Amino acid sequence: MKRYVLSRIAQGLFTIWAVTAVLFCLTRIFGDPISLMLPLEATEQDRKNLTRQLNLDKPIPVQYLSYINDVAHGNFGLSYSFRQPAAEVILKRIPATVELACGAMIFSILIGITAGMLSVLRPRTWIERISMGLALFGQAAPFFWVGLMLIMLFSVYLRLLPSSGRGGLVNLILPSITLGMWSTAAIARLTRSRMRDVLSKEYIKLARLKGLRESIIIWKHAFRNATIPIITLIGLELGSMLGGAVVTETVFAWPGIGRLVIEAVLLRDYALVSGITIFVSFIFVGLNLVIDLTYGIIDPRVALSKHRV
Amino acid sequence: MTLIRKLGEWSKPIRGKDYPTIPFLILLVFVVTGILAPLLVLHSPTQVSLGKMLKPPFFQKGGDLKYPLGTDQLGRDIFSRIILGARVSMIVAITAILLAGTVGVAVGLFAGYIGRPADDILMRLTDAQLSVPMILLAIVVIGIFSPSLLNVVVVIGITSWPRYARLARSEAINVKQEDFVVYAKVAGASPLRIMWKHILPNLLPSIIVLVTLDIPRVILFESALSFLGLGVPPPTPSWGGMIAEGRSYLARAWWLTVMPGIYLLLISLSANLSGDWLRDKLDPSLQM
Numbered sequence: 001m002k003r004y005v006l007s008r009i010a011q012g013l014f015t016i017w018a019v020t021a022v023l024f025c026l027t028r029i030f031g032d033p034i035s036l037m038l039p040l041e042a043t044e045q046d047r048k049n050l051t052r053q054l055n056l057d058k059p060i061p062v063q064y065l066s067y068i069n070d071v072a073h074g075n076f077g078l079s080y081s082f083r084q085p086a087a088e089v090i091l092k093r094i095p096a097t098v099e100l101a102c103g104a105m106i107f108s109i110l111i112g113i114t115a116g117m118l119s120v121l122r123p124r125t126w127i128e129r130i131s132m133g134l135a136l137f138g139q140a141a142p143f144f145w146v147g148l149m150l151i152m153l154f155s156v157y158l159r160l161l162p163s164s165g166r167g168g169l170v171n172l173i174l175p176s177i178t179l180g181m182w183s184t185a186a187i188a189r190l191t192r193s194r195m196r197d198v199l200s201k202e203y204i205k206l207a208r209l210k211g212l213r214e215s216i217i218i219w220k221h222a223f224r225n226a227t228i229p230i231i232t233l234i235g236l237e238l239g240s241m242l243g244g245a246v247v248t249e250t251v252f253a254w255p256g257i258g259r260l261v262i263e264a265v266l267l268r269d270y271a272l273v274s275g276i277t278i279f280v281s282f283i284f285v286g287l288n289l290v291i292d293l294t295y296g297i298i299d300p301r302v303a304l305s306k307h308r309v
Numbered sequence: 310m311t312l313i314r315k316l317g318e319w320s321k322p323i324r325g326k327d328y329p330t331i332p333f334l335i336l337l338v339f340v341v342t343g344i345l346a347p348l349l350v351l352h353s354p355t356q357v358s359l360g361k362m363l364k365p366p367f368f369q370k371g372g373d374l375k376y377p378l379g380t381d382q383l384g385r386d387i388f389s390r391i392i393l394g395a396r397v398s399m400i401v402a403i404t405a406i407l408l409a410g411t412v413g414v415a416v417g418l419f420a421g422y423i424g425r426p427a428d429d430i431l432m433r434l435t436d437a438q439l440s441v442p443m444i445l446l447a448i449v450v451i452g453i454f455s456p457s458l459l460n461v462v463v464v465i466g467i468t469s470w471p472r473y474a475r476l477a478r479s480e481a482i483n484v485k486q487e488d489f490v491v492y493a494k495v496a497g498a499s500p501l502r503i504m505w506k507h508i509l510p511n512l513l514p515s516i517i518v519l520v521t522l523d524i525p526r527v528i529l530f531e532s533a534l535s536f537l538g539l540g541v542p543p544p545t546p547s548w549g550g551m552i553a554e555g556r557s558y559l560a561r562a563w564w565l566t567v568m569p570g571i572y573l574l575l576i577s578l579s580a581n582l583s584g585d586w587l588r589d590k591l592d593p594s595l596q597m
Contacts, residue, residue: 011436019441026450136578139581140574142552142570145552145570152567156560243444244443246444246445246537247533265452265539266538268452277441277449280445281440281441284440285440288440
């Protein structure tokens with residue numbers, strides 16, 4: 001068990017290191033950060049000063065070590081477009097993305113599990129058809145386009161909901177649906193397939209023979225045993241949402257780190273781009289780690305298996 | 310009720326045939342359109358014609374049958390642009406998947422057959438890459454190297470190869486324990502020959518299934534990148550780019566965003582249904 005924990009942690013650290021290494025190479029080799037940061041009237045002396053200040057005149061290995069040191073202490077460098085430390089800019093925009101991810105997650109869990117359960121409890125009826133049809137749609141449809149269609153319907157034509165921006169709860173509705181679409185479909189499908197697996201197990205048959213009420217059988221016995229992989233999926237999707245809300249934030253002009261990445265990339269603000277990427281990787285890796293470890297505790301077979309999962 | 314049942318059945322066997330006819334037909338049209346694109350356009354998709362801008366589709370008032378799906382803000386025919394966009398989507402999807410598949414399967418096959426320590430190293434790399442959200446990785450890389458068709462293909466290839474690697478590896482581990490592999494080893498076959506001639510062919514069914522399930526994902530990924538402005542650069546039409554351009558006209562000219570999206574939706578649904586059918590046919594145990 002301890003080996004499992006250590007190996008997973010080591011894997012996570014390796015991943016974060018790999019991300020920093022790749023980012024370091026990409027940003028140092030391509031583009032000249034000095035020219036970007038200096039105003040047009042800068043003199044040769046200004047250029048030299050800035051170079052020395054940013055340690056860009058030192059050999060590459062030294063630069064790399066100081067970079068790693070900075071990152072480990074939470075210093076992602078100076079964002080030239082915001083004229084603030086990159087870390088501050090990121091921290092200021094994180095809450096918006098967290099809010100969006102939570103909204104989308106709540107939507108996905110509620111609708112996804114409901115759809116999955118309904119299709120299992122009412123097989124071969126129109127309910128099942130519609131639920132699985134929605135699951136197919138959620139997975140296959142271009143979610144950003146669906147978001148735009150929702151805006152067209154609810155904001156432009158019906159004038160019921162705001163079309164963009166963060167604000168009250170009403171602002172959260174359409175973006176959550178858009179971001180949560182894919183996860184809803186995935187959760188619905190998984191719930192359905194897990195419930196079907198569990199309901200065919202021996203202990204369910206025994207419970208029925210015992211004469212238990214169907215609702216207790218389904219909820220207390222079947223559902224509880226089915227949920228572990230579903231919870232894992234929920235965790236993974238949450239991480240995905242935190243890191244990948246870029247497109248949704250663009251559609252709804254949501255002030256989160258997704259849109260921040262796009263802005264930073266277009267402005268060639270490499271400190272900010274690196275900072276966001278490392279930050280998001282860190283969250284993603286951390287979340288996956290927690291999920292893996294929790295799964296290992298709940299289902300010890302995972303931890304004891306020799307083969308990598 | 311009957312309508313719902315009918316709609317639900319469009320993906321199922323039709324009249325005794327074993328396969329989902331309509332999705333296949335749609336995909337066939339997609340491929341043919343992609344290949345023959347320049348011959349099928351009605352007007353030049355890049356020709357700006359300000360006198361004809363924002364014409365609605367032919368069934369709406371003010372519409373013209375010559376521009377069946379309407380025109381955009383620069384007077385370009387939407388139908389023709391959609392057709393060329395199909396070509397872009399197709400090229401990107403095929404090339405990116407070929408790239409990702411080749412690299413991924415090679416890595417996975419090698420790792421699975423050779424075993425430790427190469428297996429450990431390669432799998433750590435694979436896991437590391439899977440731990441970064443794909444769209445973020447794509448944005449950063451394209452942002453640094455600036456958008457172009459080649460870059461989009463490469464980036465999608467880079468973000469997609471780990472899945473193939475993982476699949477190839479787990480299948481390779483299974484296959485390498487089969488009798489015929491052992492016999493080949495005993496007979497003195499080199500590892501390369503065993504991997505290429507004995508193991509790889511047995512991997513193909515699963516890989517093919519993964520490819521068919523991956524196609525819609527890649528098409529949507531490319532359109533999302535184009536939507537963000539990081540895909541194929543203008544004036545080349547791409548569905549994502551068209552949707553992005555149409556955003557400002559959502560209230561006055563809905564067809565700019567709706568039309569490309571409908572095609573995207575149709576192709577994606579058809580590809581998904583076909584992929585599901587193929588998976589059920591070839592290997593229903595594949596939980597993908």
